[in-house]
Amino acid sequence: MTGTTGSRAAPPRWTWVDLRLVPVAVAVWAVTLGAGHVPPLVSVAVAAAAVLCAAVVVTRRDRSGALVVLVVLAAVATAATAAAVRGAVHASSPLTELGGDRQVHVVLEVDGDPRRIGGAAAPRLVLDATVTALEDGGGTARLSAVVVVFAPEDGWTGLLPGQLVRARVTVSPAAPADGVVARLSARGPPEPVGGAPWVQRAAGGVRDGLADSADRVLDSPAAGLLPGLVVGDTRAMDPVLTEDFRRAGLSHLTAVSGANVSIVLAGVLAPLRRRAADPRLQALVAVVALAGFVVLARPSASVVRAAAMGAVGLLALASGRSRAALPALSASVVVLLLLDPRLARDAGFALSVTATAAIVLLAPGWSRRLRGRGSPGVLADAVAVAAAAGLATAPLVAGLSGLVSPVSLPANLLAAPAVAPATVLGLLAALVGAVVPLAGDALVWLAGWPVRWLVAVARAAASLPDGASGWPAGTRGALLLTLLLLAAGLLLWRHPRLRALALAVLVGVVVLGWPLRQVSDGWPRPDAVIVACDVGQGDGLVVPTGPGEAVLVDAGPEVGPIDRCLDRLGVDVLPLVLLSHLDADHVGGLVGALSGRDVGTIATGTLSPADDRSAALDAQAGRAGARREVLLPGDVRTVGSATFEVLAPPAEIVTAAAEPNDLSLVVRVTHRGVRVLLTGDLGAAAEARLLARGVDLTADVLKVPHHGSADADEAFLAATGARIAVISVGADNTYGHPAPGLLSTLVRAGMRVHRTDLHGDLAVVGDADDWGVVGDGQVP
Template identity: 45%
Template sequence: MPRPDWRLVPAAAALWLAAFLGYLLHWALAAAVGLAAAAVAVVLLVRARTSQRVHPGWPLLVAGVLAVLPVSERLREAATDPLRELAAAGAVLEFRFEVVERPRPIRAAGYGATPSGVSGVVIAGRAVGEPSGGAVVVFAPADQWVDLLPGQHATATARLAPAEEGGLTTAVVKVRGPPSDVDPPGAAQRVAAELRQGLRDAARAVLGPEAAGLLPALVVGDTDGLLPEVRADFDTAGMTHLLAVSGANLAIVGFFALLLVRLFGAGPWVASAVAAAAMVGFVVLAGPEPSVLRAAVMGLIGLLALALGREKSALPALAVAVLGLVAVDPGMAVAFGFVLSVLATAGLVLLAPRWARALERRRVPPGIAEALAVPAAAQLVTAPVVAGMSGQVSLVAVAANLVAAPVVAPATVLGVLAALVTPVWTWGGQALVTVAGPETRWLIAVAEHAAGVPGAALDWPSGWWGGLAAAAAIAVLAVAVRLPKVRALVALGLVGVLLVVVPVRVVLPGWPPPGWAVVACDVGQGDAVVLATADTGRAVLVDAGPEPGPVGDCLDRLGVRSLAAVVFSHLHADHIGGLAAGLERDPAAVVVGPGRAPGWAWERVRGAAADAAVPVVEVTAGSRFGWPGLTIDVLHPEEGGAQAAELDGSEINNASLVLLAHTAAGRVLLTGDIELGAQAELVAGGVDLGAAVVKVPHHGSRYTDEAFLAAVGPEVALVSVGRRNRYGHPAQATMDVLARLGARTARTDTGGDVAVVGGVPLGVTSRGRRAPPRCSAGRPPWGRCGPRPRRGS
């Protein structure tokens, strides 16, 4: 086996380190590392006593020069860009910029979210003209900006906000209105957009919603239609890399083209030219964005490694790619996607062949040996980065990717062909998508079953420090297994984990706890609270979270067969998104306050209730309703308040229903998302807010008044919040106030479903975070555990 050629690796590592430190800390560090690398290179060259044509000192010298000139200079220009000063002052100005990457949807339940859960788009752009040409990130309304394509110029009135220090992004641009003076897109971008739309249309026409959302993501990284629960399964199963364009996509397309032309007897040069053309075409199809261009380079390296079968040739090519990409775009050095691509390619060319040969020496058939070695090597080298990205370590990733691997290439090729064919031959495109359907559904099934394994993923610190900790742990294990005595200790430790830790995580206490009165369901970034009645299997649901699946699963776990009522505190998407799951349990009524904003949300609630023949009942302050074992008083808002169809987010939040429930666990105050205004109004009005349990307002946001919480005086505080949400909920200041008041705090992001049981003191039980829950009676024919779709929907 030839030894890998490492001569260019120190140069690539030096330039990468320079950009990494310059980006995260200060641009001057990039220059310092570059100067140090150049100095070392000069010393090596002066002392050189070798006849090598490419002495390692020369590429190291080149890397040092690149670090000092283009890399540190670009970082310095970004750090001193005039837009930073304007952004710090929160300036509002007419802004013209060029779109660099396709708009990406922001799926965040809450104010501004549409019925599909898309609240806006984020666009990577570049300022055009005065006062600078710096890189910007634009946040804009989805319906008005989602169709922009790379290369287009647009103008809008926007408010600037500061970007993170040290990076290439000079300002965050927040836009509320539509773009103006929009240039027409280029021909290539327009054709690529039509092809991508054709693939989406064909997938929606012949596949179910899960597969229709996954196929475009698998083929061209288009995740616009990907269902959140499918993404969650892929994250837990360690299959997230399949949802983004990577070098693997390019390699698949290139090899398919290569195989096709070689079948017709083409020579190596013609075949290579056709394969390269196919890969260039795929770049145009997916969009010539930085992430796709990076994947194209990595895909070409993967082709080179596999075609030559020589690690010695592939490693220098990988180093050259790193040098070129980081020099052109220093931001690559801290991009998780770039790191994943480099590490995965390195694992492919360095570890996988060695492991495959080792397995073959142990009499494993060659094909099976390669199938085992490739995903194992890729998973090992990328595990630290994935841990830092997701905040978890998947224990099933190798097995899941091994089972998924055989169908990835056929599904990708069929999807690409469908995208090319659909615009000119709709039936043909749909036929290709139909053939890709079983492969796509297989990937969904693999991710679902892998994610459903108890303890499939372990929590891990997120961010760069978490990634470094994972890398250190892997390095220690790698060294340990080479030492016989230490290997025995490691084996004993793993046995201990299997016998003690795993059962503790998997075999959790029975759920639900006997005598539960209140349960805050773990529905992510949203609210869903279940109040028990004296009738077994019957309860009241207050808010329904952002999606039907999680709240439906929570009700299933609690054994709630029917609902006395579904109550909505207000109409934001993170409270009404699971309405369908509530309507499936035949509620007697849907209860709402006087608020009618956002308008689309009110129409959705009213329409869904009418379709299910469930009456909608409006309540205001002073209303009372109840059932055996449960009575609810409405404390806020007053009659006639906040009925406009369009209000801003704070006005909608402050119009939330505030409910005082009398339960077996005592008084429970449910506060919706009220902010400081409504809280102060309730305190000033002398309303009796005292309660043993409080659902903390607005997911524990910083807009929570200490006087309000003191007036409640809770023994238990429930915080319904999503893990690693982008709002910073719950605020540390709010948690500190609850601690000072002596409240026991239970959070759904750390504890999963949380139940309160009556007693002195009150009992608080957390179900514990597990892998995404599954249907208790098996997978229904219409898809996941969420509601069955209505005919025609």
């Protein structure tokens, strides 16, 4: 079957014949994905079976389609053999024999930039590396093992790809499906062994120069975004802005993507195209430019992936046939998966491939139809590309994030005019600034204007109510949205008369339904005593204390959920922030809660002297303009109409060996006459000690400790006398929370259980005479 070509002047369009390499790419992807979950012998058997099947195909007389089948079988055999070799190497690595708390010295070759993880507590870095030597027990073993390293910032931040360092680490073997041999955890700084290659040092200097120039010339959000957009340097990215870009469907702009590569190639090739240079020369120049850009942006998995997707068009350019992009895309997928099998499980890789395929297959035809209806060429191309990529990747995005973003298409259309100027000016600023810093600053100033536009678009789109709606996460959610989109597309294609009706329904929903929902959803409740925000697997509780004002207790694991919950509640002022302890599921989202809000005091209980996260929290408080305070049992704080009584932990039990969970700040809140006991992540032993001290634990509402963990003391739970139990817990979490036994215990104690994983945000509403619990948008 061949697509209609239209006039003779129309460029050649793809045909079904061009899809012959697609089964090859799918086969390699499937084999690579499955090989990590089976022993190497199974991969060997798969390879042998593929060879036998190929031999049978060769001997058959009917050769129709035999070439495609043989190529697919060859791909399966190759991928399975490669997987078997990797599995054997993984099993025989000396690193797999190490584990527990045993520490060894290793020599590492850094493979990519260290990436910052963590929240308000002491941040950690993660980086990809290759172990070249293992020093254990006086001997040295030479090896080449791909690992992932978790390390503190001290000494690790400035490492460059290709650099050799020696470090003392704890080794945790990884599953073959993870694509690495082991996970290494370092506590101290590394010891340099060898410098990075001069190319990487030069590229690092250019990147640092751009970041420094942006910090000097631009305001905070734009200063962090420009280096990320241009060269993938996200060190200064505002995490709240990153979340806004994600909710707006613009997350591909917060780091290097295929769009950047396309813009760079277009800029390099423009002079050659104006002079009608030989297509092969254009392709050669583009290859050189592409290689240079990969070095500058770092040869990480995401950059190499983006470069490969950008290079898909090079074969089409050299051959003069645009439809060559289809087999080029398939070949790129095969090569990348064989070189780096970890991409088979990489969500970004799947999104890049899907978006590129949609742009190649769908966008040209959609653009022609829009042009035929009088749309300007530039607008037609922008709409077609954004719509094709957005619709094709929507099921994957929904499955991965549990979100559907209706604002993604208009946000991308509004952002599109600013992406190319920002990228080109930023790249010129990086290169020119390395030689003439003043000229680089001037170019950064110019680039700042389109970057500010991108920031404004992302923030506006993310702030729209229902701009990003919840959707079932995982494979089920992705398949459901795929089926809905296919069904809708088929109906509109087969029945053109339905298009006007569909447009009318869409306009009605936007013009009438959306405003009506905003007025009638009944949230926030003016009589709220406390709100348990749905922050996933963590705690984030809000006590409204006045118009636009509230006390925050913990901030959940990520910046987005707690920021959105506070926005929904209309909170702009946080006179007091209480942190039960500094584990990531309680403070990881703190920067999102503090950003753009007036903050008074950030308080904790007495922290362990061995807790190295307190300094980072102090710094976070300083940046927010907040005071730091440590609360002790007996302390009472009154904010607005709410009173906060501190019950634990007593200073005498705080030792270096104490578990952070057992040192959780325990507070009883009395608000509107209703008492709520907040218990952090206390375990059974700590609960029993608190009960044995004779502390008055009575409350009307119990925030169940540790997200409903089975590690709970039944006598402690009963001693609260609470009628309601609220569990802040993430849906489909891997910890088994809340534990069935714990739920039974709460019921036996006479409590009615409410869970954020089932009901979303939960609010205790009313007063001492008449109170109850409602979920977000539920009006009793």
